[in-house]
Amino acid sequence: MQTKKGRKLEKRFVAEGIRLLEESLKNNFLPIKLYYTESLLTDRGRWLVKEFEKEKVSLYNISAKDIISISDAGTSQGVLGLFNIPLLKPGIAFKKSRKLLLLDNISDPGNAGTLLRSALAFGFDAVILTNNSVDPFNPKVVRSSVGAIFGFPIITATVEEILRFKKYDGFKLIVADTKGIDLNSKKINIKNYSRIVLALGSEAEGISEYILSKADIKIKINHAAKVDSLNVAVAGSIIMKEFYK
């Protein structure tokens, strides 16, 4: 389950630790199995296990050695959930959404998780990843999303499947691109963009030519020439914040 192949075969993922599992509970996105180790639990952990019990989640009391061996972090707060990966089609996201984040070629799990967290914080309705991006159910992505993974639909699809959204009403494709218009330029009137897909590519390789060719608008963030570029999670979050104001 801790490898991409394992997750694909089993359609399961793991989330561990109190903070993540509190988000699972809060969002009613429940594990199919909850493993816990009595001796490692704090009061908060014990309360959490009881709440999952009330929700009829299957509980397994296992040894400290066993929970640490399943854990990706190499340490444990004594609680770990096994979840079904929700298999969603991109059409679902487009039908009801106003703001979508599209991650193309984002391979760093920390950046991907941070972008999920910011997307949920800034009112995005779903996140779609092209299949050349990191697996969003990778334990490192789950951890750095700080539970955002439970808060809204996360969808993996091909570029072609994704770009079919163009048939839905009013969606504009905004691409972060260093050759774009300054985000704070008066030429960009955010009110004109009632439904958007914001696309971000990798720092090293940029965004796919195909996505770039479909852009309605390209946006850049002005910064001093002393650095070549911003971190992608920072750049994406700054743009998302602008569309949240």
Added chain:
Amino acid sequence: MQTKKGRKLEKRFVAEGIRLLEESLKNNFLPIKLYYTESLLTDRGRWLVKEFEKEKVSLYNISAKDIISISDAGTSQGVLGLFNIPLLKPGIAFKKSRKLLLLDNISDPGNAGTLLRSALAFGFDAVILTNNSVDPFNPKVVRSSVGAIFGFPIITATVEEILRFKKYDGFKLIVADTKGIDLNSKKINIKNYSRIVLALGSEAEGISEYILSKADIKIKINHAAKVDSLNVAVAGSIIMKEFYK
């Protein structure tokens, strides 16, 4: 050199890979020794080694096995520099600066490095870290700074040393705090803040009470209630961007 204690004893740090060493060269912040492995070098790497030779840096041609064993990344582009840690006092930063970033209790190396990169991108003149933060010359911080470490003064000091800046003209202490005023509120007129220290604390433990008590203004970033907080590197970068516009 790859441990904090080692770096403190030797007052040296390591930066590896082409992108980082290009920044070292560009900023004329040169290594005291440059290790390279001919067989691992690309053309870009070979050019880089020649440039350091012109700058009279001591070069050491070592085996692939040796360079990988020194490397923190567990892989190598065949080039690695050993640098002196610049020992700067906070007073130096305050005398000539307009915008300073203060990191208190920031322990994640990826977040610290990303904040250094954003600070340089958004025109900050120096970064000061309290000594409860991660060592800024830790290889993971150096790497995620993408060379920003070479671009401006990075200073470690105690809170007391840092807060002496109050004697310098016109500095305002801005603290990121979830109980603050909204960053985009009309109450905040950025033009009133010609010289600033922007202080960020850890996500888990927040900022020291002492720094908070000295704040001239506390600023928060509005976001949806679906997440508890933003990643600290994202939050800090959004505020720095606002002061760059």
